[in-house]
Amino acid sequence: MNRSSLVLSLLATGLIFAGHASAAETSANPADVWASIDQLQQRMDNGALTTQALVQQFIARIAQIDQSGPMLRSVIEVNPDAAKQAAKLDKQRKGNKKRGALYGIPVLLKDNIDTVGPMLTTAGSLALADHPARRDAALVERLRKNGAVILGKANLSEWANMRSNHASSGWSARGGQARNPYVLDRNPCGSSAGSAAAVAAGLVTVAVGSETDGSIICPAASNGLVGIKPTLGLVSRTGIIPISHNQDTAGPIARTVADAAALLSVISGSDKHDPATAEADKHATDYTKYLDPNGLKGKRIGVVRALAGAEPNADRALERAIALMKAQGAIIVDPVELPHLKELGEPEMTVLLYDLKHDMNAYLATRPNLKMKTLADLIEFNKREAAREMPYFGQELFEQAQAKGPLTDAAYVQAQEKAKRLAGPEGIDAALKANQLDALLSPSWGPAFVTDPVLGDHIVSGDPTVGGASQPAAVAGYPSITVPAEYAHDLPVGIVFFGAKWSEPTLISIAYGFEQHNAPFRRPTFLDTVGGKPQYNDAP
Template sequence: MWKRLSCGFATSCRTPPETLVNRLPLSLSLLAIALFASTALPAKDTDPALAWASIKDIHQRMDAGQLTSETLARQFLERIRQIDQSGPSLKAVLETNPDVLKLATELDRKHAGGALHGIPVLLKDNIDTGDRMLTTAGSLALADAPPAPRDAGLVARLRKSGALILGKTNLSEWANMRSNHASSGWSARGGQTRNPYVLDRNPCGSSAGSGAAVAAGLATVAIGSETDGSIICPAAANGIVGIKPTLGLVSRSGMVPISHNQDTAGPMARNVADAATVLSVIAGSDPRDPATVDADKHATDYTRFLDPNGLKGKRIGVVRQLAGAEPNADRVLEQSIALMKAQGAIIVDPVEIPHLKELGDVELTVLLYDLKHDMQAYLATRPGSKMKTLADLIAFNRREAQREMPWFGQELFEQAEAKGPLTDKAYVEAQAKAKRLAGPEGIDAALAKQHLDALLSPSWGPTFVTDLVLGDHVVSGDPTVGGASQPAAVAGYPSITVPAGFAHDLPVGIVLFGAKWSEPTLISIAYGFEQHAKAWQPPSFLETVGGKPVPASP
């Protein structure tokens, strides 16, 4: 049975993961060496506190003349060298921007004062940048293709705000839509990303590298993407904040797709304020993405909703259908409910979302059809690539099976390739049913029945041990063990996960979701919760649960 994109996949193989890097195409190996050699320069007057500094803190230091973007960039590059490339060896960052120090110097000269001026941002490696960095979705099939010819829509917005694009993060290859048996956070290009809290645990979801990198202090913020669970799960598993926006609020132009019905990019940060700042920058209409036609009507400065009393008077419904499978997650949920009540929230418990168990099959049908259609449309934007269709990717994987499929196969690719055009009756009916059951007859109905502002559930329990042989340890078909992302993902509605506690050194989060365009309400509630829960803690890079920490390399 298919497992949602926050879940994973695997088959047995004889090739150990550490040998995969040695088998990269020569051109890619040389490029990687050149990129890291050109940017991993020692930072002057290293200040470890900058790894955890917020956007506000960084800007205050810059305004006071105590910090430059170049110095900040150098420190993050050195931290990537010490923690990601060696030491704990997280494998969260695929490549750093070879022009990052030059760009940082230019930003220091401009003093433009944008919302993200000088702030280092990492991008998931399914987001195009019109520079010397690659966009591969973690696959060797695109590793020899020329870089994308232009920035993705959201990247253009980041640059306009003064953001410093620091590099690209590892991900579950093809955003976890290649096989039913993968290990989340594994790609042929980057290997297996590790969870910075406990290194033998999984970072979860296809935005694994973005989540692990932000949690480990390798950048101030990052961008992830979600089709179903791939922002919410890695944010929760890595103890950070993740926002999956309303479908159409953030442009998908220049993003390697799965489904135009569910794909969206969103911010990943260590606190709600930073996530809201990034969302304010990347939200808005883009003529290259028709889904964003109404975005400018709803996009706003989301930092206006950072109210420490944001819980007061809010009606929040507890979705018990998405709880009850993991005792640590349930414990943290109960503590969170108690805190919300103490801060003036009105808790309605339980609240039922109709049709929840009916979403899985129709969702998969839509995603398989969309994958074939949308992938071909994206590949057409990559001149110079030999890959033109999903069939080309399947054939490449077969030819390069030893490198591309050492642990798991491509049955989802093959199922998608067997689908017909988007005019097929099966697709049209499944797409309409999925949106109707998840949205108007699902989330909207639950909110309206009890006059609710938002819905609440555990976002994820303590994450599972990484297993390249058996894949992600997720109970097939269980919506709780698989996370609470599905209703909002299928409906195209927003959700936000916030750190809420710990269990056995592992982060546990809660997720809030609601109606279309309800980001302001969700951010207000999440910020009010965060300010009183104060649940975030930096990672310890433990070898295993109860084990010793792995130090950074000198």
């Protein structure tokens, strides 16, 4: 039995659970694992629930659903200190009148986000599994200061899906293949696969994912969730295993817009160690102030038809969403041209490959205890450990990145300037200005594709050479938010709103207005295949 499995077993049975209050003593309710942040705070404040009991319920579900039963493999490691943290927070709750919004709320972190030991931070790779990080990532420091409980680390597409063009999303050498809780042979999408699957399956209240291009939007949409990809620089990247400083950002994944907004409010803000966040404090706010049930009224929303038309289920969801928005007073401009969509792929990939080498080497230097010092070391490790690290797909993207020169190369400088200009000022900004829009709209992705370790991901919405609906905002560094729209063949389908830099308040208001008049989150049924049989009875 490995360390994580042992911790799961002991915590699930209560043998190493700290403190005096037990789940039984606090009237543990199975509905707690599905409760919103506000609902949980109310129950904790009136004494009906403790953080200890809530953590214990989640640990038990992880053991039952993630490590056995349906075997979601969404959680790569459980925090062995979660019980101790919960006990301390419970003890301090009554005397702490300045509690943060996430006080006592369990949060799962994608396994590319640094946490000081005992948990590891590996991006799913065995290459970084020899020593934990020396300090928490900046966003983790914010979470702890706010009173959140770090429940554990989520599985992910190894190296955030930047090792091979033929990768299977949600697979990592440490965590195995994560599964979609709605239909188990379907993919949870990546790279924040575990973060999304765990939230959808009721294994944690909220999770933090990260995105370079699509890694929050796609898994959130594929698992029936809300995901926010913030403006580049709103959330610090210090202590996050990187791909590209031009596009990387962490962001919330949750079952409701309200919970996502609460999490974003906590993790946003400037960090002296991340220059991109210099203006964050001017824009970071309590995003729950923008949860307006009438948030659609009067908003001008443009439909980017060029990002639709690839998948019929996604298109049907889009049309129904448009009808709902019109009924709630939104002004729909349809269609809207988003310039340069077909021109983003080449400069983006050039930038990502250069950045991967530079940024990875810089990150590894922050963890001197690791044996791996450079991207070249990682490549050699994968070759030595090919049986464990490359059983299905290779590392051609690593090798292409390693062949790149310094960031002063003319090819890099030109590609970086072109990508930002075409996606931002001449792309999203131009479309918004030309049509006097508050936001742009498209399908997020189609229903989740079948997991295929042989051929890799099957992208079913958008052109895979373009990057789907996530690419314009990702390349520009602008915000986007996906919300569930409906279900097709028992699989979730989402829509995505995106807009100008720092427009999170507007997007959250629009998304909340849509959510309040649409069908609520639907719990997954753990079907073995589309039209198949449930593999887990999750009745309360």
